[in-house]
Amino acid sequence: MLFNSGMATSSSSTVWPVVHHERRALLQDLEPLPAAQWQTPSLCAGWNVHDVLAHVIDSAKTTRLSFIRRLIAARMDFDRDNAVGVQREKTPEPAQTLNGLRAVLSRTSGPPASLATRLVEAFVHGEDIRRPLGIRREYPPVHVATALKYQLRTTTKMGGGKEIAHGWRLIATDTAFDHGDGPAVEGPAIALLLAVSGRPVRDDELSGPGAPVFLQQLGIQ
Structure with a gap:
């Protein structure tokens, strides 16, 4: 990993x-x-x-x-x-x-x-x-990545996203963050955080070879 x-x-x-x-x-x-x-x-x-x-x-x-x-x-x-x-x-x-x-x-x-x-x-x-x-906010990516790292180590039973992220390589495009093995899913750290926290994200927020199937898994496509 x-x-x-x-x-x-x-x-x-x-x-x-x-x-x-x-x-x-x-x-x-x-x-x-x-x-x-x-x-x-x-x-x-x-x-x-x-x-x-x-x-x-x-x-x-x-x-x-x-x-x-x-x-x-x-x-x-x-x-x-x-x-x-x-x-x-x-x-x-x-x-x-x-x-x-x-x-x-x-x-x-x-x-x-x-x-x-x-x-x-x-x-x-x-x-x-x-x-x-419809309110937009720019969050500090380096701190969002800290939250994302925690979620990826925490099971869904405890409110995390470990199982959601299993089998995917998540790469943040706005800060240094690269986690996991598998088809790559790339996007802003906040979009990755929301996705592994069980929240919907826009289909244009994530890209990479694994994005279509990952979004489908989330119920976005």
């Missing part, structure tokens, strides 16, 4: 400034959003963009201890725990939910998992919201 990347590290001094920057950028993008658009279905199945924002806030407020307590209360069901968290942080008025995001802009708490998961959350959920709304 190949795994070559000139990516940044996932140390706290590297990760948290990026996460905080992404939270501020998301806030700025959503502040002018018309009320009707908050009900737009997100890339995250079953959630609209308001739901995803509530999840982002809930995740930012989660601590290691509260995560364990909540998971026990949810009978070890991650989906149930996430649903409870969304209902807790989602307010009747989106403007109030945005106030919740403002309150967590600089938090450095999280569940008991690799810090790279904070990057995954920031980038993937950022696109869960932005893409359906």
Whole structure:
């Protein structure tokens, strides 16, 4: 297996400034959003963009201890725990939910998992919201690659994309990243990250000999 990347590290001094920057950028993008658009279905199945924002806030407020307590209360069901968290942080008025995001802009708490998961959350959920709304953002490819590396080592049961990427060589076109063996699939790091995270991508975002079948596997073609 190949795994070559000139990516940044996932140390706290590297990760948290990026996460905080992404939270501020998301806030700025959503502040002018018309009320009707908050009900737009997100890339995250079953959630609209308001739901995803509530999840982002809930995740930012989660601590290691509260995560364990909540998971026990949810009978070890991650989906149930996430649903409870969304209902807790989602307010009747989106403007109030945005106030919740403002309150967590600089938090450095999280569940008991690799810090790279904070990057995954920031980038993937950022696109869960932005893409359906037609909002474009340029993410820092080197940090997206760090999130991508984590997803490729994590099983789909744990929210990763190890199985999705198996049998393919994924090559980022905007940063030094080359992973796997098999037909090559090339594209921006953010498109690769979304794909292995189970999100749809545009068929023109990925290229290379393996792209048509890989996209078909994802249900894009």
